[in-house]
Amino acid sequence: MAAPDRRRGKGQDDIVDWFTVSYRSIFIAILVVILAGGAAGYYFWTRDAPAAAAVEPPPATVTTARFTTLEGNVKVKTVGTFEWVNADRSMVLRKSDLVRTGAGAAAEITFFDGTTLHVRPDSLITIEESSEDPRTKQRRVAAHISSGEVQFNAPRSTAAGAEREFSTPTLRTTTGEAAAGGVSVQESGESNVKLYTGTATVATKTGDSVKLAANTQLKVDAAGKAEPVHALPPVPALLAPQHQTEITYQDPARATTLLVWKPVPGATAYHVMLDYNAYFNRPLVDRTGITDPSVEVRGLDVGKYYWRVAAVDKDNAEGSFSDFARFTVSRPQGGGRGTGDPPPIIIDSIEVRQNILQVRGRTEPGATLTVNGQRVDVASDGAFNEFIQLPAEKPGRQLVVFRSVGINGGVAEVKRPVMVGE
Numbered sequence: 001m002a003a004p005d006r007r008r009g010k011g012q013d014d015i016v017d018w019f020t021v022s023y024r025s026i027f028i029a030i031l032v033v034i035l036a037g038g039a040a041g042y043y044f045w046t047r048d049a050p051a052a053a054a055v056e057p058p059p060a061t062v063t064t065a066r067f068t069t070l071e072g073n074v075k076v077k078t079v080g081t082f083e084w085v086n087a088d089r090s091m092v093l094r095k096s097d098l099v100r101t102g103a104g105a106a107a108e109i110t111f112f113d114g115t116t117l118h119v120r121p122d123s124l125i126t127i128e129e130s131s132e133d134p135r136t137k138q139r140r141v142a143a144h145i146s147s148g149e150v151q152f153n154a155p156r157s158t159a160a161g162a163e164r165e166f167s168t169p170t171l172r173t174t175t176g177e178a179a180a181g182g183v184s185v186q187e188s189g190e191s192n193v194k195l196y197t198g199t200a201t202v203a204t205k206t207g208d209s210v211k212l213a214a215n216t217q218l219k220v221d222a223a224g225k226a227e228p229v230h231a232l233p234p235v236p237a238l239l240a241p242q243h244q245t246e247i248t249y250q251d252p253a254r255a256t257t258l259l260v261w262k263p264v265p266g267a268t269a270y271h272v273m274l275d276y277n278a279y280f281n282r283p284l285v286d287r288t289g290i291t292d293p294s295v296e297v298r299g300l301d302v303g304k305y306y307w308r309v310a311a312v313d314k315d316n317a318e319g320s321f322s323d324f325a326r327f328t329v330s331r332p333q334g335g336g337r338g339t340g341d342p343p344p345i346i347i348d349s350i351e352v353r354q355n356i357l358q359v360r361g362r363t364e365p366g367a368t369l370t371v372n373g374q375r376v377d378v379a380s381d382g383a384f385n386e387f388i389q390l391p392a393e394k395p396g397r398q399l400v401v402f403r404s405v406g407i408n409g410g411v412a413e414v415k416r417p418v419m420v421g422e
Helices: 006-048
Strands: 065-071 074-077 098-101 106-111 116-119 124-132 138-154 161-168 171-175 179-185 191-197 200-204 209-212 216-220 238-240 245-248 256-261 269-275 285-290 294-298 303-312 325-330 345-353 356-363 368-371 374-376 383-389 396-405 411-420
Touching: 065 074, 065 345, 098 106, 124 161, 161 179, 171 179, 171 191, 191 200, 200 216, 209 216, 238 303, 256 269, 256 303, 285 294, 345 396, 345 411, 356 368, 356 396, 368 383, 374 383
Parallel strands: 138 161, 245 325
Antiparallel strands: 065 106, 074 098, 098 124, 106 116, 116 138, 124 138, 138 179, 161 171, 171 200, 179 191, 191 216, 200 209, 238 256, 256 294, 269 285, 269 303, 303 325, 345 356, 356 383, 368 374, 368 396, 396 411
């Protein structure tokens, strides 16, 4: 048997080992290059590719606030402008708009959610918010009182939620549902919050948080320090003249009208106001410090009048005013009436704010006009402009009846439906 050729076997083994190692190395090198290229491509692609747009929440829906009543000199400075312009009922008030009332002037502002602000004379306020979150449907209304006084009414909301805030330089008041009250800023820098109905939380500049219940008051000094919560005296009940009363005097200029109300327990004085309209912006009578539950008013001319009373306690804290009562002063009329054509009844506008109805229109000069049985004064040209108090305990649709009796005895009647809020 021939011996194996060892020289050739060794050389072939070396060649096979070399090729095996070389192919393996080449394969690994190619794989590394491919992987490196893929990694580099992914890096540069991800670096240069546009980033996915961030999903932002939808913006809050901006809603409106409008003037529902303007009395006297009321100015507005809209955001982004430097000029004060005369307020107009067609204006839409938005965030950061300023509203200013002059002496004897007033304005009522109604927000989209039904919240109303009655801005008293010599006041400056800022509309801070009037919006609704499109996702949660939560509504937010806010106003800042820099000076003067604002009376607010925040009715119960039918939406998912509502937040009403009324702030001053030293406090921020957040009301609960169905709250009513007032916020004022004195010249000294002191702020005063009065809550007549509902609940509220007051956060002061110094970091205090105070909860208010109905018929309470909180004073905060110019530094932001809160005084103890004070209970307000109850609301007086008006006795005479009662609402819708007509008083006849032979000579009104020499007659005396006695205003009488029921005494309030704990009251040491009373504040009485009498005016030609239900907003008491330019009162004919504005008397404080009255200790008796009555006051005499002399020389009222023929016309309609509104009056109200607030009680004051021993700490000089004034409670909420009563609802107004309207009475009419007239002279006696003689002579009979015949029959004739019905007088015209032209209704120019009907406006309802809560349960207060304001009607404007015209009828026959000299006619006798009533609205829901209440006597309405008619001017010499037949025009009328009247405030009527509707039953608040019956929210929803109510019927308003206008009835006019002409100078020749003709009778006309017009009925209009209105919606009364809660």
